[in-house]
Amino acid sequence: MKRTCIKDxxxxxxxxxxxxxxxxxxxRTMCFIVLRDITGKIQVTVDKENNPxxxxxxxxxxxxxxxxxVGKAVSNEYVKLNGIEILPDEIKIESVAEAMPIKEDSTIxxxxxxxxxxxxxxxxxxxFKVQTLMANTLRNFLIQRGFLEIHSPKLINTASxxxxxxxxxxxxxxxxxxxxxxxxYKQMAMASGFERIFEVGPVFRAEKSNTSKHATEFTGFDLExxxxxxxxxxxxxxxxxxTEMLKAVSEKxxxxxxxxxxxxxxxxxxxxxxxxxxxxxxxxxxxxxYICPKGEEGDLTTEAEHLCENLAKDKFNHEFLxxxxxxxxxxxxxxxxxxxxxxxxxxxxxxxVEITTGAxxxxxxxxxxxxxxEKGLDKDVQNYLKFFEYGCPPxxxxxxxxxxxxxxxxxxxxxxxxxxFRGPNRLTP
Amino acid sequence: MKRTCIKDxxxxxxxxxxxxxxxxxxxRTMCFIVLRDITGKIQVTVDKENNPxxxxxxxxxxxxxxxxxVGKAVSNEYVKLNGIEILPDEIKIESVAEAMPIKEDSTIxxxxxxxxxxxxxxxxxxxFKVQTLMANTLRNFLIQRGFLEIHSPKLINTASxxxxxxxxxxxxxxxxxxxxxxxxYKQMAMASGFERIFEVGPVFRAEKSNTSKHATEFTGFDLExxxxxxxxxxxxxxxxxxTEMLKAVSEKxxxxxxxxxxxxxxxxxxxxxxxxxxxxxxxxxxxxxYICPKGEEGDLTTEAEHLCENLAKDKFNHEFLxxxxxxxxxxxxxxxxxxxxxxxxxxxxxxxVEITTGAxxxxxxxxxxxxxxEKGLDKDVQNYLKFFEYGCPPxxxxxxxxxxxxxxxxxxxxxxxxxxFRGPNRLTP
Numbered sequence: 001m002k003r004t005c006i007k008d009x010x011x012x013x014x015x016x017x018x019x020x021x022x023x024x025x026x027x028r029t030m031c032f033i034v035l036r037d038i039t040g041k042i043q044v045t046v047d048k049e050n051n052p053x054x055x056x057x058x059x060x061x062x063x064x065x066x067x068x069x070v071g072k073a074v075s076n077e078y079v080k081l082n083g084i085e086i087l088p089d090e091i092k093i094e095s096v097a098e099a100m101p102i103k104e105d106s107t108i109x110x111x112x113x114x115x116x117x118x119x120x121x122x123x124x125x126x127x128f129k130v131q132t133l134m135a136n137t138l139r140n141f142l143i144q145r146g147f148l149e150i151h152s153p154k155l156i157n158t159a160s161x162x163x164x165x166x167x168x169x170x171x172x173x174x175x176x177x178x179x180x181x182x183x184x185y186k187q188m189a190m191a192s193g194f195e196r197i198f199e200v201g202p203v204f205r206a207e208k209s210n211t212s213k214h215a216t217e218f219t220g221f222d223l224e225x226x227x228x229x230x231x232x233x234x235x236x237x238x239x240x241x242x243t244e245m246l247k248a249v250s251e252k253x254x255x256x257x258x259x260x261x262x263x264x265x266x267x268x269x270x271x272x273x274x275x276x277x278x279x280x281x282x283x284x285x286x287x288x289x290y291i292c293p294k295g296e297e298g299d300l301t302t303e304a305e306h307l308c309e310n311l312a313k314d315k316f317n318h319e320f321l322x323x324x325x326x327x328x329x330x331x332x333x334x335x336x337x338x339x340x341x342x343x344x345x346x347x348x349x350x351x352x353v354e355i356t357t358g359a360x361x362x363x364x365x366x367x368x369x370x371x372x373x374e375k376g377l378d379k380d381v382q383n384y385l386k387f388f389e390y391g392c393p394p395x396x397x398x399x400x401x402x403x404x405x406x407x408x409x410x411x412x413x414x415x416x417x418x419x420x421f422r423g424p425n426r427l428t429p
Numbered sequence: 430m431k432r433t434c435i436k437d438x439x440x441x442x443x444x445x446x447x448x449x450x451x452x453x454x455x456x457r458t459m460c461f462i463v464l465r466d467i468t469g470k471i472q473v474t475v476d477k478e479n480n481p482x483x484x485x486x487x488x489x490x491x492x493x494x495x496x497x498x499v500g501k502a503v504s505n506e507y508v509k510l511n512g513i514e515i516l517p518d519e520i521k522i523e524s525v526a527e528a529m530p531i532k533e534d535s536t537i538x539x540x541x542x543x544x545x546x547x548x549x550x551x552x553x554x555x556x557f558k559v560q561t562l563m564a565n566t567l568r569n570f571l572i573q574r575g576f577l578e579i580h581s582p583k584l585i586n587t588a589s590x591x592x593x594x595x596x597x598x599x600x601x602x603x604x605x606x607x608x609x610x611x612x613x614y615k616q617m618a619m620a621s622g623f624e625r626i627f628e629v630g631p632v633f634r635a636e637k638s639n640t641s642k643h644a645t646e647f648t649g650f651d652l653e654x655x656x657x658x659x660x661x662x663x664x665x666x667x668x669x670x671x672t673e674m675l676k677a678v679s680e681k682x683x684x685x686x687x688x689x690x691x692x693x694x695x696x697x698x699x700x701x702x703x704x705x706x707x708x709x710x711x712x713x714x715x716x717x718x719y720i721c722p723k724g725e726e727g728d729l730t731t732e733a734e735h736l737c738e739n740l741a742k743d744k745f746n747h748e749f750l751x752x753x754x755x756x757x758x759x760x761x762x763x764x765x766x767x768x769x770x771x772x773x774x775x776x777x778x779x780x781x782v783e784i785t786t787g788a789x790x791x792x793x794x795x796x797x798x799x800x801x802x803e804k805g806l807d808k809d810v811q812n813y814l815k816f817f818e819y820g821c822p823p824x825x826x827x828x829x830x831x832x833x834x835x836x837x838x839x840x841x842x843x844x845x846x847x848x849x850f851r852g853p854n855r856l857t858p
Contacts, residue, residue, distance in 0.1 A: 018655075018656045019622075019822075020622055020820055020822075037622070037624065038622060038623065066822045094792070094822060094823050097820035098818050114819075116621045120622045128579065128623065132577045132578040135578060136569070139565065140565070148561045149564060150557065151631065151648040151847075154583070154633075155596075155633070155856060157856035157857050168599045170599075176596075192544075192545045192546075192554075193448075193449055193465070193549045193554065194548070201630060202582075204584070206601070216584065216600075383857060386858070389527050390527055390530070391449055391525070392495060394495075394524075402580070419614075420614065420617075427586035427600065427603075428812060429617065
């Protein structure tokens with residue numbers, strides 16, 4: 001017999017339902033079970049007096065056990081859950097649950113220890129329904145626009161980019177490192193003539209920080225495109241894809257997100273507002289009295305980042321804010337610079353948190369090499385520099401963290417948003 | 430001015446085209462450039478005598494340099510490439526290429542050293558167009574059927590499954606390992622009540638084998654689903670999703686694959702044929718005289734695997750063959766077994782190569798533990814066993830290798846099919 005999902009149950013049908021026992025009031029003559037599957041909850045009402053076999057089974061059922069129930073769905077106005085209950089002919093215990101080791105109000109770290117139980121709530125399941133939709137909407141948006149998907153290696157022979165905060169791997173008789181980002185390889189794809197690519201995959205950061213936004217492993221969403229005219233092309237496509245993503249989330253899960261997370265999923269208007277960094281600081285001072293500490297004007301301070309939530313809202317009635325014209329000293333060596341030395345890139349701030357760094361890349365071998373030398377990285381990036389010696393299109397790109405993006409959509413912390421969080425002190429389950 | 434893709438160029442239009450210089454015949458009075466982008470090739474014809482500025486630029490152009498050309502597209506019946514040429518007003522060299530370090534007939538290992546150049550051919554780019562379509566078709570197929578996407582951690586605290594062939598990572602003051610498969614975590618998602626999930630991500634194998642199908646890192650495509658009635662549900666969904674995938678590839682790239690790889694993309698018929706392992710051996714003997722070596726009848730030998738290509742074709746006129754009823758000794762401890770001890774799972778053979786192992790999983794804690802003890806793994810899988818102590822639905826799943834799947838579609842080897850191959854002696858570029 002085919003299983004019926006709980007949300008599809010109609011009165012007067014004989015159905016087979018399967019799920020976890022969310023509640024079980026086992027009285028002498030009656031047993032009321034609340035069964036939960038991923039689509040909803042339903043009451044199963046057992047008349048124990050007239051069903052000795054079922055009665056015996058009911059006595060063995062523990063909370064969170066998994067059971068299969070076959071029976072008739074009937075309307076009953078006294079039943080709270082949709083006014084329907086199931087009168088079972090058969091109950092089978094598929095898996096008996098031990099006493100629950102966590103409760104809703106357990107500490108986050110204890111909940112992490114038993115993450116597979118912690119994830120069973122409607123709220124926590126919704127995180128992954130939303131994230132699935134987010135990633136798929138972004139991917140389909142790009143694939144419709146001719147982007148190819150790549151899977152670049154995570155095992156690399158030199159510490160990428162900065163060289164610090166990288167995990168070392170024993171690689172047979174040699175050493176390898178875990179990629180901190182697909183940056184160099186997505187640029188390699190440009191030198192391969194792939195023109196437009198994206199990648200969704202894990203990135204690894206050996207940072208010993210215990211904040212609400214850092215993890216040692218998370219899911220990156222990166223793209224790169226050739227023949228852009230400037231980084232403004234990147235800002236445009238990023239704004240469009242995020243808007244499409246939020247539209248999809250709002251339509252499918254907007255009400256659930258509001259009910260379970262108390263957050264409004266706002267579909268942004270296009271184009272997103274853009275400001276130069278110096279103008280941001282000027283307005284933060286005039287509007288909110290914030291003065292950037294001396295010497296830090298070339299980058300956005302953490303406090304300024306937070307204040308940008310207000311600035312974007314007050315000045316543009318928007319949740320997003322693109323910021324441009326950072327100081328070259330604060331940006332990666334591979335960002336292209338204009339004739340005045342200003343990096344041709346941007347950060348995107350959403351609700352007071354930076355979610356992207358994007359830039360046109362320097363594709364001209366000699367200039368790129370010079371910029372690497374300036375930052376003392378020329379030896380580390382020798383292999384990378386080769387990508388630009390045999391012809392490479394002008395290009396640019398940006399990266400998003402899928403987990404960070406989900407954090408912003410739902411307004412929750414990093415430990416909650418990840419299927420399994422990884423931090424300096426957390427490698428289990 | 431907006432860029433026009435080469436395939437979209439129409440005569441009498443003023444266009445801006447950008448791409449690599451595939452060929453350059455630079456004569457005294459004329460220069461003929463063949464420009465290539467991801468959509469096609471076009472001839473750029475420069476009248477050097479009447480354009481001294483352009484003439485100077487032409488003299489600097491090397492093969493595989495990247496250029497931007499603005500000019501008028503005109504029909505010319507003497508031009509081989511679609512009968513169109515561009516008469517340029519402007520040419521800009523975006524990136525000068527050094528002399529090419531590889532040729533089409535270079536060894537595969539030299540080509541790997543310069544993979545970004547190797548990937549520039551129409552043939553090699555097609556690999557990733559096809560793979561992009563494959564992965565996206567599979568994902569969308571599953572998402573339409575209510576599957577959630579997860580991103581499970583690749584950093585784990587114990588060597589997964591067999592314990593051998595696993596990479597060790599220095600994790601701050603501790604050790605971690607790289608996940609060999611998301612197996613345990615996709616089952617964890619079942620214990621979380623996610624019901625149907627899939628994951629696309631890297632898997633790592635520290636195997637020191639240099640064959641045409643092994644890599645130390647590749648892209649896994651894994652799924653798991655709850656409340657199946659038997660592994661036959663898995664075979665059905667797998668057959669359906671592969672059929673949908675091949676239909677998409679055939680429609681969009683069938684002709685290109687035939688032209689560039691000489692392979693027919695065959696859309697299979699449903700259902701796929703199924704045989705028991707003992708029947709496979711009986712037919713391999715009667716049809717092709719193959720006799721399985723004594724003691725190896727519980728598993729499919731490599732030679733038998735290859736012969737299954739003929740068997741599937743001769744007996745069923747099909748490219749695929751499901752094989753069931755393997756010996757429990759040859760299967761993972763977490764496969765469910767029937768009352769006779771026969772594992773409730775299958776392998777899928779495509780064109781003589783195993784592409785999947787699928788099975789209903791043992792979700793009953795006590796039996797699962799017993800099976801782990803039998804294989805001497807109970808200590809290694811302690812954390813995993815916990816997933817089954819607090820209620821877990823009956824479930825099953827299977828895994829595919831995205832690279833191996835692409836190998837079969839295009840009939841090429843592992844080094845060719847991967848964006849960047851990783852093997853015991855290969856960590857670069």
